[in-house]
Amino acid sequence: MKYVSHFFRFILMGVNIVVAVGFLVSAYSPYISPVCHPIWACSGLLFPLLALLNLLFVCVWLFVKRIYIFFPLLIFALGWNSLQTYFPINIIPDEPAHTQTLKILTYNTQGIPFDKATRKSAILEYLAHCDADIICLQEFIPRGGITQEEINNAMSVYPYSKQTRLKSGNVLACFSRFPIVSESQIVYDSQYNGSVQYKLLYGNDTLSVINNHLESNKLSIDDKKRYNDIIGFENEKQIKENGTYLIHKLADASAIRASQVDSVAKIIQREQNPYIIVCGDFNDSPISYAHRILSEGLTDAFAEAGNGFGFTYNQDRFYFRIDHLLIGSAFRVLQCQVDRSVNVSDHYPMWCLLGKSRE
Numbered sequence: 001m002k003y004v005s006h007f008f009r010f011i012l013m014g015v016n017i018v019v020a021v022g023f024l025v026s027a028y029s030p031y032i033s034p035v036c037h038p039i040w041a042c043s044g045l046l047f048p049l050l051a052l053l054n055l056l057f058v059c060v061w062l063f064v065k066r067i068y069i070f071f072p073l074l075i076f077a078l079g080w081n082s083l084q085t086y087f088p089i090n091i092i093p094d095e096p097a098h099t100q101t102l103k104i105l106t107y108n109t110q111g112i113p114f115d116k117a118t119r120k121s122a123i124l125e126y127l128a129h130c131d132a133d134i135i136c137l138q139e140f141i142p143r144g145g146i147t148q149e150e151i152n153n154a155m156s157v158y159p160y161s162k163q164t165r166l167k168s169g170n171v172l173a174c175f176s177r178f179p180i181v182s183e184s185q186i187v188y189d190s191q192y193n194g195s196v197q198y199k200l201l202y203g204n205d206t207l208s209v210i211n212n213h214l215e216s217n218k219l220s221i222d223d224k225k226r227y228n229d230i231i232g233f234e235n236e237k238q239i240k241e242n243g244t245y246l247i248h249k250l251a252d253a254s255a256i257r258a259s260q261v262d263s264v265a266k267i268i269q270r271e272q273n274p275y276i277i278v279c280g281d282f283n284d285s286p287i288s289y290a291h292r293i294l295s296e297g298l299t300d301a302f303a304e305a306g307n308g309f310g311f312t313y314n315q316d317r318f319y320f321r322i323d324h325l326l327i328g329s330a331f332r333v334l335q336c337q338v339d340r341s342v343n344v345s346d347h348y349p350m351w352c353l354l355g356k357s358r359e
Contacts, residue, residue: 027079030292038251044287107349124154212280276328
């Protein structure tokens with residue numbers, strides 16, 4: 001019986017080691033180039049699953065052999081930064097009532113859903129009443145017969161706006177309570193996506209806002225069905241085939257996205273402006289090359305002041321935070337939330353409340 005017990009623990013430890021290696025590869029995958037190693041760079045997508053399995057081993061060793069519990073705990077410690085980024089837990093202190101704040105909202109609207117009968121749009125009504133000082137939008141494409149005049153009237157609470165139509169027809173937009181003094185598209189190769197930099201007058205300072213809609217993973221209806229078959233455990237052979245197919249498709253998109261990210265990062269590093277906000281639909285999780293490169297020297301608002309997973313994509317059982325708000329050192333993050341009160345797009349909006357840095 002003693003030998004059986006030893007053998008059982010040996011097998012468990014072997015599996016725990018495999019999970020631990022996978023967890024650490026996933027946790028540090030943002031440092032893997034998607035161009036050179038596209039599939040390994042996508043391993044960050046497995047981060048929540050591997051973290052859950054490692055947590056399971058914490059519970060297992062608690063009952064099987066308590067001394068071994070330190071192994072999965074050590075693995076968590078080694079991947080702590082990724083854990084905090086992916087699943088932050090924050091207790092935000094109350095700010096004095098007189099604190100001057102700046103509210104930023106980013107939202108992939110998936111067009112502008114429009115009711116022809118009432119001539120109203122739930123998206124526009126939400127945006128007009130969200131009380132943000134600066135709004136950055138992606139896929140803000142007029143559809144269904146809505147006119148530019150109706151958009152302007154609905155958003156009249158914002159005296160300044162820019163709408164940039166990309167060559168594909170995709171539209172990135174910025175609505176602001178502060179004057180927008182310039183608008184320039186960041187040049188990189190893409191058939192549909194893009195990034196736009198706005199310069200805003202913010203008191204005596206120039207605020208740089210970079211609105212991004214980075215390369216999409218281009219998952220078709222059939223691709224999404226394949227994904228749902230995988231998580232539904234419907235067929236072992238199909239799980240393997242579909243998983244291989246999807247990971248290669250995601251890897252291809254990740255490699256394209258990497259060059260776009262590098263182009264945006266050059267602008268950020270060249271300016272060295274503490275008054276900067278980088279936001280939008282990155283089409284990538286917090287554990288990714290895209291997020292790491294763009295957030296260098298910046299603060300991830302959700303990791304700093306949000307709680308939980310903060311999923312921003314809300315369809316087809318894809319549970320990921322792919323919309324992000326990155327903040328320059330001139331600001332401190334007071335609050336950050338994913339707003340699930342509006343559900344008319346395949347994304348939820350994310351907003352953060354900023355105060356001036358105490359430094």
